[in-house]
Amino acid sequence: MTEPIIRLEHVIKRYDETEVLKGIDIELEQGKFYTLLGPSGCGKTTILRIIAGFEDATEGNVRFNGDRINDLSANKRQVNTVFQNYALFPHMNVHDNVSFGLRPQKTFSKQEINEKVTQALNSVRLKGFADRQISELSGGQQQRVAIARAIVMNPKILLLDEPLSALDAKLRRDMQYELRDLQQRLGITFLFVTHDQEEALAMSDEIFVMNDGRVLQSGSPVDIYDEPINHFVADFIGESNILNGTMVKDYEVAFVGKTFECADAGMRPNEPVEIVLRPEDLDITTIDAGKLTVTIDSQLFRGDYYEIVATDADHNEWLVHATNPSEEGQRVGLTFDPYDIHVMRLHESEADFDARLEKYEDAEETQS
Numbered sequence: 001m002t003e004p005i006i007r008l009e010h011v012i013k014r015y016d017e018t019e020v021l022k023g024i025d026i027e028l029e030q031g032k033f034y035t036l037l038g039p040s041g042c043g044k045t046t047i048l049r050i051i052a053g054f055e056d057a058t059e060g061n062v063r064f065n066g067d068r069i070n071d072l073s074a075n076k077r078q079v080n081t082v083f084q085n086y087a088l089f090p091h092m093n094v095h096d097n098v099s100f101g102l103r104p105q106k107t108f109s110k111q112e113i114n115e116k117v118t119q120a121l122n123s124v125r126l127k128g129f130a131d132r133q134i135s136e137l138s139g140g141q142q143q144r145v146a147i148a149r150a151i152v153m154n155p156k157i158l159l160l161d162e163p164l165s166a167l168d169a170k171l172r173r174d175m176q177y178e179l180r181d182l183q184q185r186l187g188i189t190f191l192f193v194t195h196d197q198e199e200a201l202a203m204s205d206e207i208f209v210m211n212d213g214r215v216l217q218s219g220s221p222v223d224i225y226d227e228p229i230n231h232f233v234a235d236f237i238g239e240s241n242i243l244n245g246t247m248v249k250d251y252e253v254a255f256v257g258k259t260f261e262c263a264d265a266g267m268r269p270n271e272p273v274e275i276v277l278r279p280e281d282l283d284i285t286t287i288d289a290g291k292l293t294v295t296i297d298s299q300l301f302r303g304d305y306y307e308i309v310a311t312d313a314d315h316n317e318w319l320v321h322a323t324n325p326s327e328e329g330q331r332v333g334l335t336f337d338p339y340d341i342h343v344m345r346l347h348e349s350e351a352d353f354d355a356r357l358e359k360y361e362d363a364e365e366t367q368s
């Protein structure tokens with residue numbers, strides 16, 4: 001296997017007594033789009049700053065293609081950063097902003113610099129903007145200049161710290177497509193920071209879900225959405241119904257006072273667990289056909305689905321995304337498939353979770 005381009009080995013960061021990174025182990029491969037996702041203050045920016053060389057790790061190793069770079073200064077790392085506030089120079093035009101990092105190198109002629117700037121501006125669809133002043137640009141265009149300024153340096157890794165947060169919803173969505181497209185065209189590694197789970201799901205090859213200085217789970221968007229490791233991840237990534245339950249035995253789980261067939265195995269008999277059922281995996285049906293009976297409390301039309309809140313006999317609240325409307329106060333059945341029940345062990349580590357998943361997938365293969 002080839003060396004990951006970046007590897008953080010048990011990185012800890014302390015400011016005085018406060019530990020803001022509590023042992024981060026992550027690997028980034030060449031040419032992939034990675035996202036650090038987590039709530040404000042969980043340590044995302046600190047990880048970027050340590051990779052960029054603006055901040056030292058208190059403990060642990062930072063490796064670039066296998067070499068330890070903890071002591072390498074920021075300007076010697078093949079890493080560039082796009083900041084949230086763009087950090088452009090307002091008194092300079094677009095060309096001078098984009099070429100700013102190239103000029104002190106003195107290795108390029110004026111013509112080479114012009115070619116590189118033109119190429120970078122073309123990549124971010126700002127052809128012909130070189131002579132514009134920064135103040136004459138929209139927010140989205142300024143964002144593109146910031147990206148052009150970073151990619152003109154030909155980095156191996158681009159770090160992006162919430163680069164879309166200042167844009168309105170429509171422009172933000174357009175830029176999500178563009179950034180993803182740019183990453184694929186350039187083939188360099190992107191490490192993107194956001195606290196917006198939809199953005200992370202839409203853009204990434206791999207997501208690191210963080211909370212309180214730790215990576216709780218890493219994986220593809222589909223893996224993380226379908227198999228959240230714990231309550232925090234399930235709740236943070238999309239909407240969920242999360243309930244306490246008991247794993248009666250392999251492929252049988254009990255919650256809300258009933259026992260249901262499920263697709264999980266490999267836990268202790270009667271182990272306490274948490275259950276996740278996604279709103280889009282629940283169907284409303286007749287009371288007779290339902291696995292549970294609920295009463296509809298309220299509904300909102302959301303364009304492509306109805307968001308329904310219902311309550312069961314034990315006063316548990318259920319969030320359901322349905323294609324058809326229901327009537328408030330109506331008693332209906334709720335149904336779901338065994339494989340839509342996601343069972344989460346309490347306090348499971350990511351390594352334990354991966355081992356359990358692997359065992360379960362092996363068993364599935366043997367069965368089929």
Ligand SMILES: Nc1ncnc2c1ncn2[C@@H]1O[C@H](COP(=O)(O)OP(=O)(O)OP(=O)(O)O)[C@@H](O)[C@H]1O
Pocket residue numbers: 015020038039040041042043044045046047195
């Ligand atoms: N220079 C510093 N001195 C002391 N504490 C700091 C310093 N820089 C960051 N912190 C603390 O470290 C923690 C992590 O900060 P960080 O900026 O990495 O979080 P984040 O996940 O990027 O948050 P946000 O999404 O709000 O930008 C926070 O509690 C922050 O207050």
